[in-house]
Every structure is written in structure tokens, then in C-alpha cells.
Amino acid sequence: MVQQEVLDRTFAALSDGTRRQILVRLGxxxxxxxxxxxxxxxxxxxxxxxxxxxxxxxxxxxxxxxRSRQCRLGAERLEDAMSWIAFYQRLWERRxxxxxxxxxxxxxxxxxxxxxxxx
Amino acid sequence: MVQQEVLDRTFAALSDGTRRQILVRLGxxxxxxxxxxxxxxxxxxxxxxxxxxxxxxxxxxxxxxxRSRQCRLGAERLEDAMSWIAFYQRLWERRxxxxxxxxxxxxxxxxxxxxxxxx
DNA sequence: CTCTTGCTGAACCATGTGGTTCACTATAGG
DNA sequence: CCTATAGTGAACCACATGGTTCAGCAAGAG
Numbered sequence: 001m002v003q004q005e006v007l008d009r010t011f012a013a014l015s016d017g018t019r020r021q022i023l024v025r026l027g028x029x030x031x032x033x034x035x036x037x038x039x040x041x042x043x044x045x046x047x048x049x050x051x052x053x054x055x056x057x058x059x060x061x062x063x064x065x066x067r068s069r070q071c072r073l074g075a076e077r078l079e080d081a082m083s084w085i086a087f088y089q090r091l092w093e094r095r096x097x098x099x100x101x102x103x104x105x106x107x108x109x110x111x112x113x114x115x116x117x118x119x
Numbered sequence: 120m121v122q123q124e125v126l127d128r129t130f131a132a133l134s135d136g137t138r139r140q141i142l143v144r145l146g147x148x149x150x151x152x153x154x155x156x157x158x159x160x161x162x163x164x165x166x167x168x169x170x171x172x173x174x175x176x177x178x179x180x181x182x183x184x185x186r187s188r189q190c191r192l193g194a195e196r197l198e199d200a201m202s203w204i205a206f207y208q209r210l211w212e213r214r215x216x217x218x219x220x221x222x223x224x225x226x227x228x229x230x231x232x233x234x235x236x237x238x
Numbered sequence: 239c240t241c242t243t244g245c246t247g248a249a250c251c252a253t254g255t256g257g258t259t260c261a262c263t264a265t266a267g268g
Numbered sequence: 269c270c271t272a273t274a275g276t277g278a279a280c281c282a283c284a285t286g287g288t289t290c291a292g293c294a295a296g297a298g
Binding site: 239240241243244246247248251252253254256257259261262263264265267268 | 276282285286287289297
Binding site: 032033034044045048064066067068069 | 243244245246247
């Protein structure tokens with residue numbers, strides 16, 4: 001299913017609030033390491049590490065221009081992550097189909113064993 | 120936007136391939152710690168840690184029944200994660216609207232500077 | 239050439255992660 | 269009561285993370 005490592009890196013990159021904010025910031029246009037670091041009151045070194053994590057997940061691309069480094073959103077559209085989650089959603093919604101259906105349905109308001117009633 | 124900590128824990132929980140497989144397994148019905156650990160050749164203690172991570176992210180709920188512990192999919196539908204990603208997708212698709220539009224469009228097949236031409 | 243600015247790399251630190259083993263508790267079954 | 273089974277908790281380990289400081293190095297500005 002896709003490639004485990006890709007999902008690993010993508011989800012790990014997204015698991016930090018600072019990095020998610022960086023992505024949002026870059027959505028408004030490219031920025032240098034310094035420009036990214038400033039609103040967080042973070043050292044340049046610290047910010048560079050975050051950018052590196054995002055870059056190795058394909059979420060950001062960077063290019064050295066002059067003495068500055070331009071960071072912008074990368075080619076990774078999060079499609080793999082999105083489709084994994086979508087797969088999980090379907091799985092979740094059908095989780096009553098298994099052997100535990102009986103136990104779960106005992107608590108349901110109606111004993112309509114037919115189609116999923118939008119619950 | 121939602122709650123940073125929720126997203127942190129959710130994405131972090133998903134960033135491990137073993138845990139994603141556990142979720143898929145639980146999609147087929149509830150299982151005990153031992154049943155979950157067996158296919159991975161992992162110790163019970165190790166599996167319990169994974170389950171704990173998933174549980175504190177709301178992705179799994181557990182209940183002690185007898186000397187066994189039943190694990191099943193939790194109430195967290197991944198909707199927060201899904202909607203954050205969806206937000207990011209929109210942001211990504213509109214990333215040409217910024218000041219960098221010029222540079223990006225120079226590489227575009229046509230120099231149509233009008234509406235977004237479906238890329 | 240000199241100075242400032244922006245990034246980079248190494249070293250360090252505290253904490254978290256993914257896993258183990260070992261000792262222990264608690265339940266199920268004779 | 270006795271024993272096998274299922275999980276739990278503490279301790280440990282190697283390594284990753286998120287951050288720092290400090291010492292460079294490269295590019296612009298004068």
C-alpha cells in the first residue's frame with residue numbers, strides 16, 4: 001500500500017504544530033529560513049531542522065539563492081496521506097460488519113440491521 | 120484551528136507503520152493485545168505501548184475483560200486530520216496566487232496569465 | 239579589503255520512541 | 269490449592285526529536 005516509509009515521513013512531518021504552521025506560511029509564498037524563524041522566535045538552526053524534515057518528506061523544496069535560502073511548498077500534495085486516511089474512514093464506517101456487530105448494535109437506538117442509516 | 124495537540128497526537132500515532140497496520144487489523148473486528156502482537160512477532164509489552172499511543176490519540180478504545188484486554192477502533196474518525204489535509208490541499212493548489220506566480224509561470228507551457236488554467 | 243548578514247555544521251542537552259527482558263499480578267481451569 | 273495464561277510495570281537500551289549555543293563560511297554593501 002503506497003510505500004510505508006513515505007507515509008511514515010509524511011505523517012511524522014505533520015505531527016508537529018510548528019511544521020504545520022510553516023506549511024501554511026509557505027502557502028502564502030516562498031520565504032527564507034530567517035523569515036520563517038522570526039515569527040516563532042526560534043534560532044535559524046532550529047528552523048533549518050524543521051525545514052529539513054519537511055523537505056525530506058517532500059512537502060517543501062528549497063534552493064540556495066545568494067546567501068539566502070528560498071523555501072517553498074514542494075510537489076508532495078499529501079495525496080498518499082489523504083488516501084490512507086480515506087481508506088481508514090471507509091474501514092471505520094464498516095467496522096460494524098465484523099463479528100462485534102451484535103455487541104455494538106445492542107446499544108444502537110434502533111435495531112435496523114439493514115443499510116447504514118447515516119447514524 | 121481545531122486543537123494543535125489533537126492533531127499532534129493523531130499524526131504522530133499514524134506516523135508508524137506498525138500502528139497503521141494495527142488500525143487496519145482492528146477494522147476487521149476487536150482483538151486482544153496478544154492477538155495484535157502475534158503477527159508482528161512482538162512482545163506483549165511492546166504491543167501494549169503501541170495500543171496506548173493509539174488510545175491516547177482516540178483512535179482505539181480498550182476494555183479489560185477477564186484477564187484479556189479487548190481493543191477496538193475508537194471514536195476518532197480522523198476527521199480533524201482529514202480536514203487539515205484538505206485545507207492544505209486547497210492551499211497547495213492556490214500557491215501560484217502569490218508573488219512567486221511569475222517565476223512559476225515562466226515554466227508553464229502557456230503564458231496565459233488569466234485564470235488558473237487547471238494547471 | 240572589511241564588515242555585516244544569513245545560513246550552516248558540530249556539539250550538546252533533555253525528552254520521547256520503539257523495542258527488549260524480568261518480575262509480578264490477576265484470572266481461568268482443573 | 270495449583271498451574272498455566274494474559275497482561276502490566278519498571279528498568280534498560282539505542283536512537284530520534286526539538287531545541288540550544290558557538291564557531292565558521294559565503295555573499296552583499298561600502
